[in-house]
Amino acid sequence: MAIPIRVKVNGQVEALEVAPDESLLSMLRERLDLTGAKEGCNEGECGACVVLLDGKAVNACLVLAAEADGHEVTTIEGLGRPGALHPLQKAFLAHQAVQCGFCTPGMIMTALSLLLENPAPTEEEVRTAISGNLCRCTGYRQILDAVQAAAQEMRAGAQGRRP
Ligand code: FES
Ligand code: FES
Structure with missing residues (x-):
């Protein structure tokens, strides 16, 4: 049915x-x-x-x-498209947080959900948020750095848009 x-x-x-x-x-x-x-x-x-x-x-x-x-x-x-990537997509590339790429879409969507709720997470909060996302390649350091960099860019963008 x-x-x-x-x-x-x-x-x-x-x-x-x-x-x-x-x-x-x-x-x-x-x-x-x-x-x-x-x-x-x-x-x-x-x-x-x-x-x-x-x-x-x-x-x-x-x-x-x-x-x-x-x-x-x-x-x-x-999220984004070539030439107009989302800050998370840009940061993942810039910080070599993408290796085989299999975990990347899920990792980015999890990070986005966190940043929508908490625009300035601590590293511990990022670790907790992505604890259900497995990555076999990166060792997570690059991913943590990328999420923090994206958070910073998103906060700066939000400030720029304020009247
Ligand atoms: S495919 Fe959904 S959690 Fe693994
Ligand atoms: S980049 Fe390969 S599983 Fe994360």
Whole structure:
């Protein structure tokens, strides 16, 4: 039995019919061709699939597509584009926080969720926020530095926009 849903994905309303047991991750990757969120463990352990659901980081493998009905989803594809990268994307590149890249979309979306809530996190707060995101390549130091650099740039940007 297909379930009709309407979900806003990266600013665009999508009307879809999803299976009752279909995950948000499958819906994004297989129906909408948004393959930035990665399928790692598929059981909530690795964080490779993290997207924002109404601005909060969720493991898309653990959310049913049907649960996203009426909500807003942001994936890494909704953040920036070549030539106009998001501060987090720029900082990850500048700090060599991307190696194989498999963890990167989930790591950036988790960091974004943190910075939306807490624009000036301590290193400990960043560590706690990304504790559900596994990276086998970087040893995390570069990622921690990148998140702090992006936080600084985002704060400076917010100040610049104040009247
Ligand atoms: S694929 Fe979702 S947490 Fe690993
Ligand atoms: S860059 Fe390879 S898993 Fe993180």
